[in-house]
Amino acid sequence: MQAALFDHVFASPEATAGFAAALAPRLRPGDVILLEGQIGGGKTHFARALVQARLAADGARVEDVPSPTFTLVQTYDTGTVEIWHADLYRLSHPDEVAELGLVDAFDDAICLVEWPDRLGDLAPAGALVLSFTLADAPDSRRIEARSDDPAWAGRLAQAAGEARHDV
Numbered sequence: 218m219q220a221a222l223f224d225h226v227f228a229s230p231e232a233t234a235g236f237a238a239a240l241a242p243r244l245r246p247g248d249v250i251l252l253e254g255q256i257g258g259g260k261t262h263f264a265r266a267l268v269q270a271r272l273a274a275d276g277a278r279v280e281d282v283p284s285p286t287f288t289l290v291q292t293y294d295t296g297t298v299e300i301w302h303a304d305l306y307r308l309s310h311p312d313e314v315a316e317l318g319l320v321d322a323f324d325d326a327i328c329l330v331e332w333p334d335r336l337g338d339l340a341p342a343g344a345l346v347l348s349f350t351l352a353d354a355p356d357s358r359r360i361e362a363r364s365d366d367p368a369w370a371g372r373l374a375q376a377a378g379e380a381r382h383d384v
């Protein structure tokens with residue numbers, strides 16, 4: 218059963234990035250974040266900020282973080298953990314998920330997955346689902362979180378508490 222864990226409106230791209238950056242150091246190998254929501258919702262923006270923050274936190278060189286729209290997957294090695302950023306929009310069959318190596322990565326990398334509906338029943342238990350929607354103001358985005366692992370709630374609350382909302 219997936220429980221609702223979190224519901225916040227972030228008033229600017231910087232606010233969303235701040236939340237992603239605050240969550241980044243709290244992630245461990247085997248954590249999977251599924252990023253849902255319409256095009257332009259901010260999924261890539263969130264993932265990019267998270268990857269950059271975790272590379273920096275682990276003392277790795279901070280690289281460009283291109284969108285995996287065409288490559289399907291971009292991987293990063295922080296020296297401590299691999300981060301996989303996937304965009305499955307163009308995936309035609311769930312079998313390709315295993316071919317990409319994503320199923321194995323779910324076990325020991327930090328995985329950020331856009332368009333996770335393409336996973337079918339390969340979506341791992343315990344994943345954090347973040348659902349992005351446009352909010353009232355043009356630069357506002359609502360992020361709702363849910364998971365069947367209630368342990369995410371504490372980490373989300375800590376990250377949201379630490380991130381600035383007035384940017």
Ligand SMILES: Nc1ncnc2c1ncn2[C@@H]1O[C@H](COP(=O)(O)OP(=O)(O)O)[C@@H](O)[C@H]1O
Nearest residue numbers: 229230233256257258259260261262356357358
């Ligand atoms: N509060 C916000 N949070 C995240 N992105 C925002 C916000 N306000 C405006 N944006 C903009 O919305 C766009 C989101 O694009 P992107 O992250 O590629 O979306 P998606 O990957 O969901 O299709 C970016 O241009 C970003 O700057």
Ligand SMILES: [Mg+2]
Nearest residue numbers: 260261304331
């Ligand atoms: Mg995207």
